[in-house]
Amino acid sequence: MRRSVVGWGVLLVLLVVGGAFGRARAADGLPVKFRPVAAGPLVLNPRDVIAVYRPADGSSVGVLIGKPGGAVQQIVLKDFREAAAVFNELWNNQQWVKDPGDEDARPLTRMLVKPKQGEEDAKRVPVLIVNADRVLGIGWDSDRRVAHVYIDRAPGAAAGADETLELTREEAEGVIAAYKMAMVR
Numbered sequence: 001m002r003r004s005v006v007g008w009g010v011l012l013v014l015l016v017v018g019g020a021f022g023r024a025r026a027a028d029g030l031p032v033k034f035r036p037v038a039a040g041p042l043v044l045n046p047r048d049v050i051a052v053y054r055p056a057d058g059s060s061v062g063v064l065i066g067k068p069g070g071a072v073q074q075i076v077l078k079d080f081r082e083a084a085a086v087f088n089e090l091w092n093n094q095q096w097v098k099d100p101g102d103e104d105a106r107p108l109t110r111m112l113v114k115p116k117q118g119e120e121d122a123k124r125v126p127v128l129i130v131n132a133d134r135v136l137g138i139g140w141d142s143d144r145r146v147a148h149v150y151i152d153r154a155p156g157a158a159a160g161a162d163e164t165l166e167l168t169r170e171e172a173e174g175v176i177a178a179y180k181m182a183m184v185r
Helices: 001-024 078-090 169-183
Strands: 036-040 043-044 047-055 061-065 074-079 108-110 129-130 135-141 145-153 166-168
Touching: 036 078, 043 061, 047 078, 047 145, 061 078, 074 078, 078 129, 108 169, 129 169, 135 169, 145 169, 166 169
Parallel strands: none
Antiparallel strands: 036 043, 047 061, 047 129, 061 074, 108 129, 135 145, 145 166
């Protein structure tokens, strides 16, 4: 009787210890295995999303995805309903998307600063969601009155359109303010 109790106890300890090691965590503290995020017609790994861009007119959505150090893939949705569904579902996803300045392990950041008390919200248009760790910087081109968002790319890869997003002045002002807030830690 005593051997079976000890045997069951050892088995229970092994299961508990094995279960604890089986739930590995990534460097960012999130579980290694997780559910992908579904947004409209897309199912994405949120850690591999680099940027989701919707022009201010809302006509389309571009999604840049890629593993760190790997090639960048671009998905463009031109159908208005699909584009709106993808962007809005990602923008409103509290599990994977945070506001600028939040300090937690969620990989994606909304590039729009929350309005201050009494500030008008009508002019503020959400246009960009980024993985702030994958953005190298944002540069303002005063001659053309646009901003460029530079993202990382594979070592040795030639620079191309897939590694840069171009934002108009109206889009860029909010994005630059949000990026500054996201980077101050």
